[in-house]
Amino acid sequence: MHRPVAPVLPMLPMLAMCCYGLCALPACxxxxxxxxxxxxxxxxxxxxxxxxKLDKTVYDVSTMARAANGSAQDVLxxxxxxxxSADGKILVKGHGQVTVLIDGKPTALTASSDDRAVALxxxxxxxxxxxxxxxxxxxxxxxxxxxIVNIVLKRHRQPGLxxxxxxxxxxxxxxTTGLDGDVTxxxxxxxxxxxxxxxxxxxxRASAGDWADPRTGQTGQARQxxxxxxxxxxxxxxxxxxxxxxxxxxxxVSARRTTRRSHPRFDVLNENRTGADATVFHRISDGPNEQSxxxxxxxxxxxxxxxxxxxxxxxxxxxxxxxxSYADAYLEPARATGYSRGAPPAARRRDQATHDWTxxxxxxxxxxxxxxxxxxxxxSN
Numbered sequence: 166m167h168r169p170v171a172p173v174l175p176m177l178p179m180l181a182m183c184c185y186g187l188c189a190l191p192a193c194x195x196x197x198x199x200x201x202x203x204x205x206x207x208x209x210x211x212x213x214x215x216x217x218k219l220d221k222t223v224y225d226v227s228t229m230a231r232a233a234n235g236s237a238q239d240v241l242x243x244x245x246x247x248x249x250s251a252d253g254k255i256l257v258k259g260h261g262q263v264t265v266l267i268d269g270k271p272t273a274l275t276a277s278s279d280d281r282a283v284a285l286x287x288x289x290x291x292x293x294x295x296x297x298x299x300x301x302x303x304x305x306x307x308x309x310x311x312x313i314v315n316i317v318l319k320r321h322r323q324p325g326l327x328x329x330x331x332x333x334x335x336x337x338x339x340x341t342t343g344l345d346g347d348v349t350x351x352x353x354x355x356x357x358x359x360x361x362x363x364x365x366x367x368x369x370r371a372s373a374g375d376w377a378d379p380r381t382g383q384t385g386q387a388r389q390x391x392x393x394x395x396x397x398x399x400x401x402x403x404x405x406x407x408x409x410x411x412x413x414x415x416x417x418v419s420a421r422r423t424t425r426r427s428h429p430r431f432d433v434l435n436e437n438r439t440g441a442d443a444t445v446f447h448r449i450s451d452g453p454n455e456q457s458x459x460x461x462x463x464x465x466x467x468x469x470x471x472x473x474x475x476x477x478x479x480x481x482x483x484x485x486x487x488x489x490s491y492a493d494a495y496l497e498p499a500r501a502t503g504y505s506r507g508a509p510p511a512a513r514r515r516d517q518a519t520h521d522w523t524x525x526x527x528x529x530x531x532x533x534x535x536x537x538x539x540x541x542x543x544x545s546n
Contacts (some may be wrong), residue, residue: 194392211367215245220221221299222246227319232290234341236335238282238363240290245299247314255281255314257298262311264302268318271480273515273540274458284458284483287399287425289360291343292495296321324349337395339364352409358402365396365427385439393427404490412467422459433492443497449493458483471525482514 216223224244226232232240242249255263256361258494265275274284297315334340343360373388405419410429431450439444467474487506488518521534 193223204314209218211265216262220301220303221297221315222378224298225294226290226296227294229290232293235290236286236362237288237290237293238285239287240296241295241314244298246300247296249285257300257312257314260312264311264313266313266315267317270477270479270517270519271515272330272460272479273483273513274460274481284456286397287423287456287458288316288364288399289343290362291345292358292403294319299417308367317476352381353403354407356406360401362399363397364399365393365394367392369393374398377532383439385437387438388436390434391431391433393429393431393433397425397427399423399425413542414465414467417464417466418460420460420461422457424457427456429454444495446493446495448491451487452488454487456483456484456485473523474520475521477517477519479516479517481517482509482512484512487512509546511545512541515539516540 167343168446175277214225216225226240226244229243229245231242232349238249241247241255246258248259250256254261254459255265257263259531264271264280266272267275275281293316295317297313297317299313299315302313326346328344330342330344332342341362341364343362345353345356347356349355368444369392371388371390373385373386375386377384401421401423402420403421407415407417409415414499429450429452433448434445435448436445449546458481460479462477462479464475464477466476486508490504490506490508493503493505516539518537519534521532522538
C-alpha cells in the first residue's frame with residue numbers, strides 16, 4: 166500500500182530555505198550570541214562560637230574537643246563566665262546562686278545543688294549543642310535573683326540516615342564509647358544514642374599548718390595528705406521522635422535514662438602534733454555510690470500567622486545512694502580501727518505541665534502561659 170507524497174512536495178523548498186538560513190546565521194553580523202552561563206556559587210559559613218544577645222550569651226560547644234569525650238561538667242568548666250569547683254558547685258562570674266536548666270526547663274536532675282554535681286558528671290558532653298548564660302534573667306525564669314545556665318541539647322533533623330561512632334581511651338584504663346544515629350523520612354524524624362563511659366578523676370592534695378595558743382603558749386602542727394581516685398561507670402541511652410503533623414503543627418516525644426556507679430577510693434592521712442603528743446591516722450573510704458536519672462517529655466507546638474502556641478508535659482526523676490562509710494586506721498597512738506557507717510538514699514521527682522502562647526507580632530508584645538509543677542523529695546538517714 167503506497168502513501169501519497171504530493172502533500173510533502175510543496176514543503177521541500179521551505180525546508181531548504183530554513184536549512185540555508187540556519188547555516189548562514191553564524192556568518193551574519195547581527196547573529197545573536199549565546200547567553201553566558203552563570204557559574205554556581207556556594208557560600209559556606211562557620212557558625213559563630215559566641216553569640217551575644219540582649220538577655221543572654223550563647224556559646225556553641227557542638228565542636229568542642231572536650232565535649233566529644235567528656236561530661237557536661239567538663240563542658241561547663243570550659244565555658245567562659247562559668248566555673249565549676251571540685252565539689253561540683255557552679256559559679257557564674259564568681260556568684261554561686263545559679264539555676265541550671267535543660268532545654269529551658271527545670272528538671273529533677275539539676276534541682277538540688279548536692280545532686281547537680283553528680284548529674285553533670287553523668288551527662289554526656291557530646292549531647293550538648295550550646296550553653297546559654299543568662300546573668301540578668303527576667304521574672305519568667307524564676308531564678309530568685311541569680312544567674313541561669315541553660316544546657317541546650319542537640320537536635321537531629323537532617324534528611325536521610327546518619328550515624329556516628331565515638332571512642333577514646335586514656336591512662337588508668339579509662340575509656341568511653343558512644344553511638345549516635347538519626348533518620349528523617351518525610352515528616353517524621355527519629356534520633357537516638359547509647360553510650361558507655363569508664364572514667365575517673367585522681368586528686369592528690371597536701372596541706373600543713375602551724376598553730377599557737379596565745380593563752381597557754383602551746384604550739385602544734387597539723388598536716389594532711391590525701392590521695393583520691395574516683396572511678397565511674399556511666400551508661401546512658403536516649404530516644405526521640407519528631408513529627409510534623411502539618412505545616413503549622415508538630416509533636417515531639419523524647420525519653421532519656423542514665424545510670425552511674427562509682428567507687429571513690431579515699432585515703433586521707435591526718436597528722437596532728439602537739440608537743441610530744443601526736444595523733445596520726447588514715448581515713449579510708451571506697452563507697453560505692455549509685456545514681457540513676459530518667460526523664461520523658463511530650464511537646465506540642467503550633468505556629469500560624471505569627472502566633473506561637475507551645476504545650477509541654479515533662480516527667481523527670483533521680484535516685485541516689487551515696488555510701489559515706491569510712492574507717493579510721495590509727496598509727497599513733499596505736500588503737501583499734503574505728504568504723505563509721507552511713508548510706509543515706511535520696512530520691513527526687515518532678516512532674517511539670519507548661520502552656521505558653523505568644524500573639525502575632527502585629528498585635529505588639531504580650532502573651533501568657535501556665536506552669537504547673539509537682540515536686541517530691543525523699544531523703545533518709
